Amino acid sequence: MPKFLILSSEAESYRNLIEAEKLPDLNWASAPASDVDIVLGEPSLIKLTLDPLPALSWVQSIWAGVEPLLDPTLRRDYILTNARGVFGGLMSEFVIGYMLLHERRMLQKLEAQRNNHWDDADTGTLRGKTLGLLGVGSIGAELAHTAKFFGMTVRGYTRESETSPHVDAYYHGENLLKFADRLDYLVSILPNTKDTRKIINADLLNALPSHALFINVGRGTAVDESALIDALNRNRIAGAVLDVFEKEPLPKDHPFWTTPNLLMTFHTSAPSLPEDITKVFIENYKLFIEGKPLKYQVDFERGY
Amino acid sequence: MPKFLILSSEAESYRNLIEAEKLPDLNWASAPASDVDIVLGEPSLIKLTLDPLPALSWVQSIWAGVEPLLDPTLRRDYILTNARGVFGGLMSEFVIGYMLLHERRMLQKLEAQRNNHWDDADTGTLRGKTLGLLGVGSIGAELAHTAKFFGMTVRGYTRESETSPHVDAYYHGENLLKFADRLDYLVSILPNTKDTRKIINADLLNALPSHALFINVGRGTAVDESALIDALNRNRIAGAVLDVFEKEPLPKDHPFWTTPNLLMTFHTSAPSLPEDITKVFIENYKLFIEGKPLKYQVDFERGY
Numbered sequence: 001m002p003k004f005l006i007l008s009s010e011a012e013s014y015r016n017l018i019e020a021e022k023l024p025d026l027n028w029a030s031a032p033a034s035d036v037d038i039v040l041g042e043p044s045l046i047k048l049t050l051d052p053l054p055a056l057s058w059v060q061s062i063w064a065g066v067e068p069l070l071d072p073t074l075r076r077d078y079i080l081t082n083a084r085g086v087f088g089g090l091m092s093e094f095v096i097g098y099m100l101l102h103e104r105r106m107l108q109k110l111e112a113q114r115n116n117h118w119d120d121a122d123t124g125t126l127r128g129k130t131l132g133l134l135g136v137g138s139i140g141a142e143l144a145h146t147a148k149f150f151g152m153t154v155r156g157y158t159r160e161s162e163t164s165p166h167v168d169a170y171y172h173g174e175n176l177l178k179f180a181d182r183l184d185y186l187v188s189i190l191p192n193t194k195d196t197r198k199i200i201n202a203d204l205l206n207a208l209p210s211h212a213l214f215i216n217v218g219r220g221t222a223v224d225e226s227a228l229i230d231a232l233n234r235n236r237i238a239g240a241v242l243d244v245f246e247k248e249p250l251p252k253d254h255p256f257w258t259t260p261n262l263l264m265t266f267h268t269s270a271p272s273l274p275e276d277i278t279k280v281f282i283e284n285y286k287l288f289i290e291g292k293p294l295k296y297q298v299d300f301e302r303g304y
Numbered sequence: 305m306p307k308f309l310i311l312s313s314e315a316e317s318y319r320n321l322i323e324a325e326k327l328p329d330l331n332w333a334s335a336p337a338s339d340v341d342i343v344l345g346e347p348s349l350i351k352l353t354l355d356p357l358p359a360l361s362w363v364q365s366i367w368a369g370v371e372p373l374l375d376p377t378l379r380r381d382y383i384l385t386n387a388r389g390v391f392g393g394l395m396s397e398f399v400i401g402y403m404l405l406h407e408r409r410m411l412q413k414l415e416a417q418r419n420n421h422w423d424d425a426d427t428g429t430l431r432g433k434t435l436g437l438l439g440v441g442s443i444g445a446e447l448a449h450t451a452k453f454f455g456m457t458v459r460g461y462t463r464e465s466e467t468s469p470h471v472d473a474y475y476h477g478e479n480l481l482k483f484a485d486r487l488d489y490l491v492s493i494l495p496n497t498k499d500t501r502k503i504i505n506a507d508l509l510n511a512l513p514s515h516a517l518f519i520n521v522g523r524g525t526a527v528d529e530s531a532l533i534d535a536l537n538r539n540r541i542a543g544a545v546l547d548v549f550e551k552e553p554l555p556k557d558h559p560f561w562t563t564p565n566l567l568m569t570f571h572t573s574a575p576s577l578p579e580d581i582t583k584v585f586i587e588n589y590k591l592f593i594e595g596k597p598l599k600y601q602v603d604f605e606r607g608y
Contacts, residue, residue: 263417
């Protein structure tokens with residue numbers, strides 16, 4: 001009977017949701033102990049507790065990103081699974097929402113209202129616009145689906161996969177600048193790996209049209225932040241929406257706070273909702289007690 | 305060979321688009337004349353030109369709303385068709401965009417950014433929320449479809465029609481307050497008719513939950529503006545997004561300019577794009593020269 005520990009700031013919610021499932025053979029631990037087999041929680045908390053858990057065999061992260069557990073000085077003698085398949089809808093809402101904020105000139109309309117000005121200038125539409133997705137995993141595929149629903153053209157840049165039926169054209173490897181050519185929207189959903197570091201650099205930003213909007217809902221490390229600040233200061237692109245940053249929380253004196261045409265959302269684009277994550281855990285728990293391979297396993301070397 | 309006149313501020317665009325179609329038997333008029341048969345344009349301009357057009361047999365409005373031509377003192381001895389079937393996508397973008405602005409707390413995140421504050425408070429999601437549509441014609445049906453795509457529950461309030469497969473529950477007649485009960489979003493797409501005047505009144509607003517957002521993309525006459533101002537001032541509802549008003553442009557001293565939690569978009573939710581409207585005209589023109597009944601005919605009495 002596996003012993004199970006929750007390490008989360010929302011432990012209470014998770015406990016209630018999991019108890020309601022009446023899972024077979026689940027033995028609850030209330031604190032780290034030498035016989036704990038399974039841990040569910042935030043990677044940042046779990047990182048601090050790996051040592052007192054010698055029997056640990058499986059960690060289910062409630063986040064998609066598991067960077068804190070990838071530190072090469074840490075143990076890797078357990079199966080690490082992340083949260084997947086639950087963020088696509090939330091991320092799609094976020095990205096579509098901010099693209100519409102841009103197209104429909106919502107902030108300009110608000111400014112007009114404050115100035116007592118009847119601003120009936122026409123606004124734009126997503127229909128017919130081109131969206132480029134940097135990274136097309138399960139989140140990117142759902143985003144592509146949503147963009148197609150709104151009549152957009154969708155390009156995908158991936159290492160090699162071409163699995164989403166909603167991507168109109170795929171690009172790989174050295175075709176990054178070709179991928180960027182004439183995009184209306186560039187959205188990064190890239191994880192933090194050695195291959196993605198600063199992939200959004202001056203060359204890529206310069207390859208975009210000046211009316212393009214860049215949105216980052218992946219990881220901040222994929223952006224060359226100085227190059228982005230420069231591009232925004234020179235109006236090389238129309239704007240950026242950043243949910244993630246190289247360093248979080250963003251330092252108080254970071255130039256992003258005052259860069260023009262930049263909106264920041266402080267890593268809230270796809271919250272880990274306990275109702276969603278519990279479903280992922282339950283699914284994997286059932287596989288675990290049957291001795292079957294778990295879903296959403298993280299490759300420690302690859303980083304996702 | 306019918307004689308054809310364009311009365312529009314975008315006459316040049318329309319002329320180019322229509323000429324490119326090389327329609328049979330189309331005889332262009334450059335100014336109002338006694339032998340003009342067909343007029344395409346804005347109802348507000350056409351209203352001023354009805355008298356010098358004795359031979360007029362068909363008017364194609366480039367707007368959905370044709371109020372200027374419904375004035376009972378004006379001629380009604382011609383077929384009036386409005387623009388339909390082209391605004392659903394644009395209106396859906398608008399409504400989804402503003403619902404997401406609200407759910408994702410975009411203006412609060414912007415305020416936090418201006419205050420140098422890392423505001424990582426979770427935001428909401430459209431999934432699972434309930435949308436109530438006042439009026440479910442072709443625009444409402446497309447909006448319902450889009451809302452379902454985002455996992456919302458959709459209610460529709462109509463006179464009697466129940467034609468959209470994307471509406472989960474229909475309400476009619478005296479069930480208006482039942483329709484409003486526990487809505488997260490109330491969206492009016494109602495036209496201006498005697499039956500819709502001030503239908504959004506204090507009773508209806510009081511029947512909404514305090515977290516509800518009201519969006520009006522129909523006609524301003526459907527709203528009791530004093531009741532809405534009162535509801536917003538007392539925080540009876542969370543906010544409102546108004547694209548249309550009883551009097552447009554909104555008078556400079558109207559209280560809406562300073563009402564809290566109110567966003568205004570100055571009648572821009574669904575622009576009449578010449579490429580879209582030209583398709584409607586072409587479709588009807590082909591029916592016209594074949595002597596067949598035109599599409600989208602307006603009933604002068606009913607008003608739409």
